[in-house]
Amino acid sequence: MEKDYIKSQGLIGVTARVRRLNDRLMSTGRNVYKALNLDIEPNWHLILLLLEQNKKMAVTEISSTLKFSHPAVIKILKKMQEKDFLIGEKDPKDQRKQLFSLSEKAISLLPEYKEKWKLIEEIQKEYFVSEFLKALEKLESKLEETPIEEKVNEFINKK
Amino acid sequence: MEKDYIKSQGLIGVTARVRRLNDRLMSTGRNVYKALNLDIEPNWHLILLLLEQNKKMAVTEISSTLKFSHPAVIKILKKMQEKDFLIGEKDPKDQRKQLFSLSEKAISLLPEYKEKWKLIEEIQKEYFVSEFLKALEKLESKLEETPIEEKVNEFINKK
DNA sequence: TACATTTGCGTAACTAGTTACATAAAAACA
């Protein structure tokens, strides 16, 4: 007993389930960071690793490579800067751009962080079996190719 | 070129991808509803279908069967009530409870809505191949059984 | 070179969920 109603309903609740999954992952992310004494917030690792490779990046470069909206990126960068993980400077060649790079603090903490992220990834692997990742990837590509809206419009016009 | 950086990074961005997927599904949901002239908001269908079966339900009954937090449910119910889809009444046997049921309007619109939802589900089926749903279900169950936090704690204690 | 367009950034307001807290009614219990 105590079945999951939404699971039993097929596709009618799939969006809600995906949200539920995200909420759960975010929440465990916070808990795990706390347990491991990692003083960072969600998605910071993406930016730290990106800047480790690319050294200096502007807001829109980051937002387009992560596929986040630029206001989302700005919010994250601001917080990271407040906590001294990042340094921001005006691009001398283009006064509109702000270039972000890792601070000394970030660089010195990174090795320890990377070890902990590796551990987390190891544990995640037990949950995200390859079938899920493959199916997710397939779905993402399909949605990219032909948005659901298009198919619906096709149907409407046919009618 | 123009590859998806996050996809290429394995598990480190999986939470962000799940969120991205949800954002996309929500957005196409709104678009599709508009295109089909369905004047309802996300998740209303879950409640309409639930109340069609169960006639009268209290807030916490709904929230526990949908596995939404009760404040989330209250917000949805309020909006639905404002748009005359629902009727709310005090439970005479328990003055704390408010029982919600479908309005005449909702009942008369439901057949048309259900047809449109069926169409949407038909189109969704082309995207959410069974592998995705199975993998999602497996992941949900696994997270339910042993939360990731537990595994992390195990590791910490072992060390 | 002057003007129009595009690009990059920033802020504001919105969205769909959450947790935390408050209160009143009901239920359990001494």
Next chain:
DNA sequence: TGTTTTTATGTAACTAGTTACGCAAATGTA
């Protein structure tokens, strides 16, 4: 029966994203 605990609801504040809009700098063009 009087008191404590639990349950149901409601509200407030937070979260992590989005779109919409405005402005200034850079770029393209007549």
